[in-house]
Amino acid sequence: MKSFDKKFEKIRRYEEEEKFYLASQWQLIWWKFKKHRPAVTGAIVLGILYILAIFCSFFSPYLATDIFDEYLSAPPQIIRIYSRDNGFQRPFVYGIKKERDPITLRLRYPLDFTKKYTIKFFVKGKPYKFLGLFPTDIHLFGINDGNVFLFGTDDMGRDIFSRVLYGSRISLSIGLVGVFISFLLGLIIGGVSGYLGGAVDNFIQRTIDFLISIPTLPLWMALAAALPRDWTIIKTYFAITIILSLVGWCGLARVVRGKLLSLREEDFTIAARLAGASEWRIITRHLLPSFASYLIVSITLSVPNMILGETALSFLGLGMQEPAVSWGVLLQGAQNLTVVAQQPWRILPCTFVIIAVLAFNFLGDGLRDAADPYAR
Amino acid sequence: MLGFIIRRLLLFIPLLFVVSIVSFVIIQLPPGDFLTSYIMQLKATGTDVSQETIQSLVKVYGLDQPMYIQYISWIKNIILRGDFGRSFQWNKPVKEVIGERIALTVVISLLTICFTWIIAVPIGIYSATHQYTLFDYFFTFLGFIGISIPGFLLALIILWIAHTHGYNVTGLFSQEFIESPWSIAKIIDMLKHIWVPIIIIGLSGTAGLIRVMRATLLDELRKQYVITARAKGVPERKLLFKYPVRLAISPLISTIGWMLPGIISGETLVSIVLSLQTTGPVLLRATMLQDMYLAGSFVLILSALTLTGTLISDILLAWVDPRIRYGGLGE
Numbered sequence A: 001m002k003s004f005d006k007k008f009e010k011i012r013r014y015e016e017e018e019k020f021y022l023a024s025q026w027q028l029i030w031w032k033f034k035k036h037r038p039a040v041t042g043a044i045v046l047g048i049l050y051i052l053a054i055f056c057s058f059f060s061p062y063l064a065t066d067i068f069d070e071y072l073s074a075p076p077q078i079i080r081i082y083s084r085d086n087g088f089q090r091p092f093v094y095g096i097k098k099e100r101d102p103i104t105l106r107l108r109y110p111l112d113f114t115k116k117y118t119i120k121f122f123v124k125g126k127p128y129k130f131l132g133l134f135p136t137d138i139h140l141f142g143i144n145d146g147n148v149f150l151f152g153t154d155d156m157g158r159d160i161f162s163r164v165l166y167g168s169r170i171s172l173s174i175g176l177v178g179v180f181i182s183f184l185l186g187l188i189i190g191g192v193s194g195y196l197g198g199a200v201d202n203f204i205q206r207t208i209d210f211l212i213s214i215p216t217l218p219l220w221m222a223l224a225a226a227l228p229r230d231w232t233i234i235k236t237y238f239a240i241t242i243i244l245s246l247v248g249w250c251g252l253a254r255v256v257r258g259k260l261l262s263l264r265e266e267d268f269t270i271a272a273r274l275a276g277a278s279e280w281r282i283i284t285r286h287l288l289p290s291f292a293s294y295l296i297v298s299i300t301l302s303v304p305n306m307i308l309g310e311t312a313l314s315f316l317g318l319g320m321q322e323p324a325v326s327w328g329v330l331l332q333g334a335q336n337l338t339v340v341a342q343q344p345w346r347i348l349p350c351t352f353v354i355i356a357v358l359a360f361n362f363l364g365d366g367l368r369d370a371a372d373p374y375a376r
Numbered sequence B: 001m002l003g004f005i006i007r008r009l010l011l012f013i014p015l016l017f018v019v020s021i022v023s024f025v026i027i028q029l030p031p032g033d034f035l036t037s038y039i040m041q042l043k044a045t046g047t048d049v050s051q052e053t054i055q056s057l058v059k060v061y062g063l064d065q066p067m068y069i070q071y072i073s074w075i076k077n078i079i080l081r082g083d084f085g086r087s088f089q090w091n092k093p094v095k096e097v098i099g100e101r102i103a104l105t106v107v108i109s110l111l112t113i114c115f116t117w118i119i120a121v122p123i124g125i126y127s128a129t130h131q132y133t134l135f136d137y138f139f140t141f142l143g144f145i146g147i148s149i150p151g152f153l154l155a156l157i158i159l160w161i162a163h164t165h166g167y168n169v170t171g172l173f174s175q176e177f178i179e180s181p182w183s184i185a186k187i188i189d190m191l192k193h194i195w196v197p198i199i200i201i202g203l204s205g206t207a208g209l210i211r212v213m214r215a216t217l218l219d220e221l222r223k224q225y226v227i228t229a230r231a232k233g234v235p236e237r238k239l240l241f242k243y244p245v246r247l248a249i250s251p252l253i254s255t256i257g258w259m260l261p262g263i264i265s266g267e268t269l270v271s272i273v274l275s276l277q278t279t280g281p282v283l284l285r286a287t288m289l290q291d292m293y294l295a296g297s298f299v300l301i302l303s304a305l306t307l308t309g310t311l312i313s314d315i316l317l318a319w320v321d322p323r324i325r326y327g328g329l330g331e
Helices: A002-022 A025-035 A037-054 A160-196 A198-212 A216-225 A233-264 A267-274 A279-316 A327-332 A337-342 A349-371 B002-028 B034-044 B051-061 B067-081 B094-129 B134-148 B151-164 B184-221 B224-231 B236-242 B244-273 B279-288 B292-320
Strands: A080-083 A087-096 A111-118 A120-130 A134-142
Touching: A025 A037, A025 A349, A037 A160, A037 A349, A160 A198, A160 A233, A160 A279, A160 A327, A160 A349, A198 A233, A198 B002, A216 A233, A216 A279, A216 B002, A216 B244, A216 B279, A216 B292, A233 A279, A267 A279, A279 A327, A279 A349, A279 B244, A327 A349, A337 B151, A349 B134, A349 B151, B002 B067, B002 B292, B094 B134, B094 B184, B094 B244, B094 B279, B094 B292, B134 B184, B151 B184, B151 B244, B184 B244, B224 B236, B236 B244, B244 B279, B244 B292, B279 B292
Parallel strands: none
Antiparallel strands: A080 A087, A087 A111, A120 A134
C-alpha cells in the first residue's frame, strides 16, 4: 500500500513537471504572477479604480459641477452605523448645521444630532448621461432630502468626493495615454538604435543619457508655462501628455535597445536568418514576442510617473485648469498653509493618488518577477 | 585616470551646449517675445512707454537680429559677464534674483544626498545580513511606501500634521532672519528648519538606495571569497566590513548621478509647498507669469548643475573603482 502511494506521488510529480515544461511562456508568467500576492492585490485595486473612473457619474452622489452654496468648505460627514439612541442600524450620516464663529466670524458646520439621514442605494439624483450616452438620474448611493459630503466640500461648495471620482478620469487616463505615446516613441527610437547600431545608436544613446540626467520638473514647468491659457481642455490634455512623454520614452527605448542587442545574437535569431526569414519577420515573429514581457513591466512601472507628473503640474496650476477636474486640480486648492490648516479635508484627494501609484508599483514589481518565468 | 577625466570632460561640453539650446528654445516658446510682455507689464503698472524706449530696448536685446545671433549674444553674455538677461516680473537682472536661491537649493540637495546615504547604507547592510527577518520586511515595505508617496504630497500631509500639533514647518528661516545678511546665527537658524525638507525630499531616494544596497550586498555575500574567509575563521564583523560592504558601497556612488535630477525636481516641488527661500517658488511664479528669461535661466542652471554632479560622481566612481577607468564595467 505504502509503495503504491509513493509511486502515485512520483507520477503526480512527473505530471506536474511535464505541465511546467509544456506550458507556454505566457502561461508560466501567469502562474508566477498569481503567486505574487501584493501584485495581484495591486491589479484588483487598479481594476476597481478604473471602473470607478469609467462609471464615475454613477458612483458619485453628485455631479462634479454641482454647487451647494449653503455649504461652502463644509467638513466631511462620517458614515456611522451606531447612534446613541438607536444602537446599531443601517449606515447613516448626521446632518450639519451652519453657524458663524462668534469670534473669528468664520463659517462652522457642527453636526446636527437631531437629524439622521440613512444612506440609500440607487437613489434618484441629478440627471446625467451614463457613459455619455444614456440619460438617467440613478446614482449608486445618496440620501433623500439632505446632503452627503464624504470628503467635505470645497470653497465653492462642490462635493469633493464626487469631484475626486470625476477627476480620476483625467488622472488615470493621462497615465495610460502618456505611456502609450512614450511606448511608441521608445519602441521606434529604441528599435532603430538597437537595430542600426553604430553612429545612430551612439547618437540616440547620448540623447537618452542627456534627457535622463536633467531635472525633469523644472523643464516640465517651463514647457507647460509656454502653453496658451485659452486652450480647450482636450488640447491642454494632449499637450500635457506630450510634455510628460518627452522624457518618459527614454526608459522604454533603453529596454528595447538592450533586449534587441542581446537577442540579435541568440541562436534562434541566427537560425531564422539562415532559414531565409526576412528582417521584418525576424523582428515581429521572433524578437518582439521574446521581450514583450519586459516591455509590459517597464510600461507598468512608468505609468505612476506619468500620473504623478500630471498631478504635480496641475497642483502647481501649470497643468490642467479649471473647469477640467483632475486629482492635481483638486489639490491645487490646498497649496498653502492656511487652507491646509483650516480645511484639512482638502488634501483627501491625495489618498487616491497614493493608492493608485502604490498599486501600479506593486503590480509592476510582481510583473517584473513574473516576466522571466524560467529563472526559478 | 587622467585620460578618463579628459574624455568625460570632452563629453560634458556638448551636453552643456544642448542644455543651453533647450533653455533658449524655452525662452523663445511663448507666443510674442519677451519685450512685448515687458511693455505690456509696464503699461499695466501705469508707466508710459514711448516709441523711442521700445526702439532702444529692441536694440539692447537684439530682437531685430536673426535667431542664431540672438542665441550667440545670449550665451556670450552669460559666459563673459554672467548676465542671464532681465526678469521683467522682478524688474531686476535674473542673476540678482536667483543667485542666493540657487545656492540654497544646492545646499539642500547636497545635504539630502548625505542624509539618504547615512540612513540607507546602515539599513541596507542590516537588511542584507538579516534577510527575511521582521525588520527586513518592515524596511522593504517602508521602501515601497517611500517610493510611492511623492514628496509634495508628503509635504502637504506633514504640513497639516505639524499644524495640528502647533508647529510651523514652512520656510527656511525664522521671521527675523529672512531679510537679514548672512551670519552664524542665521546659519544656525537655517539648520533648525532645513531638516524637514531634507527628510521629505530624501525619502524616496533613501527607499531606492536601501534596495540597491541590500541587493548588491546580498550578491557579494554569496561569493566564494566570503565563504573562504569564513572557513578560515575570520570573525563575522570583520568579514562583513572588510570587503563585501566596501564593494557594495562603490556602485552607490554612481547613484548620485541618477538621484540628483530627482532630488532637484523634488526640491523644486517641496520648496513650493513649504515656501522655502529656494528656487521652487520663484520658478513657479516665473512660469505662471511667463517670465521666460527667469524660467529659462533656472532650467539652464539647474540642468548644468545636475550634469556637473553626474560628472563628479562618474569621476569619483572611476577613482574608487579601477574597473570603470579601463572601460571594463558598465558597457
